[in-house]
Amino acid sequence: MARNQQYLACPEEMAFAVPANLPQHHAACLSVVVMTACDALYNVFRFPLPGDSMVTNESHPQPLLIWGASSSVGLSAVQLARASGVHPILVTASPKNHSLLLRLGATRCFDYNSPTVVADIHAALEEGQWGRRLARAFDAVGSQTDPSSAQLMARCVADDAELVSVVVQKDPRFKMPFGAMNSDVTIHVTGMPRPITIPARRNDYTRAWGVFQWAVANYGKRFELPVVEIFNGTAEEALERLHALGSGGAGQGMGKLAIQHPLQ
Helix, strand or coil: CCCCCCCCCCCHHHCCCCCCCCCHHHHHHHHHHHHHHHHHHHHHCCCCCCCCCCCCCCCCCCCEEEECCCCHHHHHHHHHHHHCCCCCEEEEECHHHHHHHHHHCCCEEEECCCCCHHHHHHHHHHHCCCCCCEEEEEECCCCCCCCCHHHHHHCCEEEEEEEEECCCCCCCCEECCCCCCCCCEEECCCCCCCCEEECCCHHHHHHHHHHHHHHHHCECCCECCCCEEEECCCHHHHHHHHHHHHCCCCCCCCCEEEECCCCC
16 A cells, blocks of 8 residues: 555645745645634634735724634734734733744733633723723634633623634534635534534635735745744654644644655
8 A cells, every 4th residue: 555645636726836935844834724814814704805015903993812823823813914904913822922923913912821811801902992892703722621712712702702713612603714615525523413514605715815825925024834843754653743733732832744755
């Protein structure tokens, strides 16, 4: 049995030219996380698309909370929100990642492990005169802790807020962004009796793909994945790394993992 297939199958409309400003291993990790962030920001929240000039609309604040902003989807969302003039951009992350997030566009950072994180966010909203509750919030990590990242985030928002999470939530207020909006996709959600089909959203895909192309063209200047690791090892070792990432083990969060082919 072949260890690796010789060719990678990709729908033509999802293929893109990799410009000189975009390293190949970064390009390999870019599409899923950026398209997921695009679906949340531009199809659910309906923020303005990134323009040629960056304008921060501080006179008419539209606060956005991104929970778990050091995840790859979160990092993408922070940078896209900045490019769209969103203000303020409030984020939660580990303190070690706060300086990076401020550089990439976050307005204020909070430690999601702090027992006062919800109160701290409420205080910041009042201090900045940005309103008492948030109208838009994006759970970019989808943790299954107790309370979960989505549950903690929901405590910071208004009752009628638009909520998004990268994983399916029991709370009906939440929508789930999706990177592959161009075709029907069937998934089996844990705890559900049968698979569910997510129907294609062609217009949403076209809008998100246009922003993705903006990220590619501006890579290294106005958009980046700060950490991309290249793994070079055996297939067994690669599976171990993937299992650790999928189960929330070491290596989850900041950065992406690109697997060098062919494997040893």
